Amino acid sequence: MSNKPTPSRATLAAQALGWSDEKTRGLVPPIYTSTTYLRDPDGGYRSGRIYTRADNPSFDLPEAMITTLEGGAGSLVYSSGMAAATAVFMNLQPGDHVIAPNIMYWGLRNWLKTSAIEWGLDVDFVDGEDSEAFAKCLRKDQTKIVWIETPANPTWAISDIAAIAEIAHSAGARLAVDSTVATPVLTRPIEHGADIVMHSATKYLNGHSDVLAGTLTTAQSDDFWERLVNRRASAGATLGPFEAWLLVRGMRTLYLRVERACRTAQRLAEHFSGHAKISRVYYPGLPGHPGHDIAARQMTGGFGGMLSVSVEGGMKAAVAVAAKTKLWHRATSLGGVESLIEHRASIEGPDSPVPPDLLRLSVGIEDPDDLIADLEQAL
Ligand SMILES: *Cc1c(COP(=O)(O)O)cnc(C)c1O
Numbered sequence: 001m002s003n004k005p006t007p008s009r010a011t012l013a014a015q016a017l018g019w020s021d022e023k024t025r026g027l028v029p030p031i032y033t034s035t036t037y038l039r040d041p042d043g044g045y046r047s048g049r050i051y052t053r054a055d056n057p058s059f060d061l062p063e064a065m066i067t068t069l070e071g072g073a074g075s076l077v078y079s080s081g082m083a084a085a086t087a088v089f090m091n092l093q094p095g096d097h098v099i100a101p102n103i104m105y106w107g108l109r110n111w112l113k114t115s116a117i118e119w120g121l122d123v124d125f126v127d128g129e130d131s132e133a134f135a136k137c138l139r140k141d142q143t144k145i146v147w148i149e150t151p152a153n154p155t156w157a158i159s160d161i162a163a164i165a166e167i168a169h170s171a172g173a174r175l176a177v178d179s180t181v182a183t184p185v186l187t188r189p190i191e192h193g194a195d196i197v198m199h200s201a202t203k204y205l206n207g208h209s210d211v212l213a214g215t216l217t218t219a220q221s222d223d224f225w226e227r228l229v230n231r232r233a234s235a236g237a238t239l240g241p242f243e244a245w246l247l248v249r250g251m252r253t254l255y256l257r258v259e260r261a262c263r264t265a266q267r268l269a270e271h272f273s274g275h276a277k278i279s280r281v282y283y284p285g286l287p288g289h290p291g292h293d294i295a296a297r298q299m300t301g302g303f304g305g306m307l308s309v310s311v312e313g314g315m316k317a318a319v320a321v322a323a324k325t326k327l328w329h330r331a332t333s334l335g336g337v338e339s340l341i342e343h344r345a346s347i348e349g350p351d352s353p354v355p356p357d358l359l360r361l362s363v364g365i366e367d368p369d370d371l372i373a374d375l376e377q378a379l
Contacts, residue, residue, distance in 0.1 A: 009069050009184065010255040016248055017068060019061055031245045032057040054233035058241035062248050063215075066205070069184035069254075070197050072217035074225060076232055077244060081180065081200025082107055083237035084214030086115075088145060088176050088196060090235075091227050094120025096144040099137050101128025103157045104149045105178060105200075106348045128152055129291060131163040138171045149178035150187070151295070154308050154344045154360040155282045158291025161298055165193030174224065180204070180335070181306050185258040186299045190219045203335030204305070206250035207257050211243045257337060257365055262302025264368040268361070269307050271372055276312070277379040279357070283307040305363040306334060308344075311379075315356035319343050322359055324378035327370055334362035339371055 005012065012018070020027050037049040049055065063075040078084040085108050089098065100112055102125045112123050126133035128148055137143075146168035148159040161177060168175040176196035177189040183204045189197050199205055201213035218225040232238060239247075262285075269283035284295035285303030295303055311318040322330050328341040340362040344354045363371070 005068070012068055013065065013254050014252050016061060016252060017064055029058070029061055029245065029248065031241050033241055052241075053236050053238055056238075056241055056244070058244040059239065062201075062244050062251065065248065065251055066184070066199070066201075066215050066217055069188075069251075070179075070217040071188050071190050072197065072219055073221045074229075075215055075217040076228060077201070077239040077247070078214040078216070078232065079237045079239050079243075080212045081105075081198070081202055081214035082111070084198050084200075084216050085178065086111060087216065087228055087231065087235075087237065088147075088198065089116050089121060090119065091224060091231065092121060092144050095122065095142075096120075097122045097124070097139050097142045098145045098147065099124050099126060099134055099143060099173075100147040101126060101149060101152060101157070101159065102353055103128055103152045103155055104147075105153050105180070106344075106352060106354075108178070128159045129157050131160050131167060134164050135167045135170075138167060138173070140171045143168070143171050143173040146173050146175050147178070148175070149181075150298075151181050151284050151291070151304055151306065152178075153181070154306075154354055154358065156181070156284050156289070156291070156304065156306060156308065158284050158289075158295045158298075160294045161187070161189050161192035161194055165195075168195075169193070181304050182299060183254065183258050185255055186262070186301055186304060190217070192298055195219050201247055202333065204258055205254060205335075206247050207254065207335060207337060208246075208250055209333060209336035209338065211246045211250065213239050213243050213247055258305065259301065260365045261305025261363045264365075264371065265305045265307050265361075265363040266303065267368050268363065268372060268375075272309055272375070275379070278309050279312050280310040281307065282309070282358075306361070307363070308358050308360045310355055310357045311359060313357070315343075315345065318357045318359050319346070321375075321378045325374055326377075327366065327374040328361070328378075334360075336362070337365045339364040339366055 035052040067075040124137045150159040165175045174195040177194045180200045197217040199215045266285045342360045345356045
């Protein structure tokens with residue numbers, strides 16, 4: 001199910017879909033800072049643009065790029081990944097039912113447990129690796145969104161997109177996938193039956209830790225999508241034109257960065273498996289990972305640039321290792337060119353399901369030998 005376009009996605013990304021400026025022949029788009037647009041003498045807007053909260057020409061290219069890479073029918077850029085994700089839930093009505101996984105991006109889990117409940121949504125959390133658990137929770141005509149994240153922060157649990165899509169559709173629900181970690185390089189959820197794909201573009205899509213942005217891509221242009229388009233314009237969680245421009249610049253190197261990060265992450269995972277100071281390595285590219293078989297089926301070209309390790313000696317030992325790294329930067333976030341290490345339990349708080357001895361590693365594009373040597377000296 002690769003539906004490979006000609007030219008390939010890597011080529012289309014590198015060339016920003018072959019964009020060039022009709023007037024100047026420039027190959028790099030300008031940044032459109034104007035917040036407002038001229039009306040025609042008769043009061044109309046034949047340009048199609050009125051005001052930048054609704055849309056800005058700077059969004060056209062990043063939205064077209066992500067639509068092409070994901071194989072969707074349309075995309076929207078948002079001011080953050082959380083703005084994109086919460087827009088999906090705020091597109092529902094009070095009383096609607098939602099199913100989400102226990103293991104997922106903690107910020108969104110917290111939002112679902114607090115704001116979504118206040119908004120009137122009924123939210124159930126299930127084991128994201130267990131497709132049947134979604135089926136058991138499903139309420140016909142009341143469940144409106146089934147949300148999954150794969151691989152999921154920070155144990156890189158794998159959800160079976162095709163199986164869960166079928167389950168969601170059987171009750172008339174939409175499947176939305178947080179595909180931030182997989183990126184369209186490795187997984188295109190729409191090819192597996194997903195209805196909505198969400199990215200924190202802050203991570204791999206931009207890739208340089210200098211833009212906060214989010215995206216939604218839809219499989220079909222329907223009423224649900226039209227409401228999302230109208231609500232972004234009215235609620236105003238819009239991206240700035242500079243950020244949109246940086247996002248295009250970042251996406252041009254997406255394939256190079258992700259391929260490199262995947263190769264290095266696989267090497268690190270294999271190197272530290274069975275290491276005397278490491279009790280467990282969490283990486284879907286290892287045959288022992290519970291989601292490996294599904295990942296091998298729905299991911300192409302690698303298993304992602306994210307892995308986690310449990311350190312022998314518990315939480316204190318894990319924090320001490322993070323304190324001793326010199327090349328791995330102690331910082332939150334992921335998907336940048338620089339490698340990051342983080343003790344997750346201490347950032348997520350007391351009701352986090354994350355093991356206290358776990359360190360999350362976001363693999364950048366540095367020399368893999370340097371990254372291994374730095375972790376070895378820290379251990
Ligand atoms: C960072 C992240 C988010 C939130 O995105 P922001 O751009 O920080 O708002 C959501 N999901 C995943 C998987 C993330 O890593």
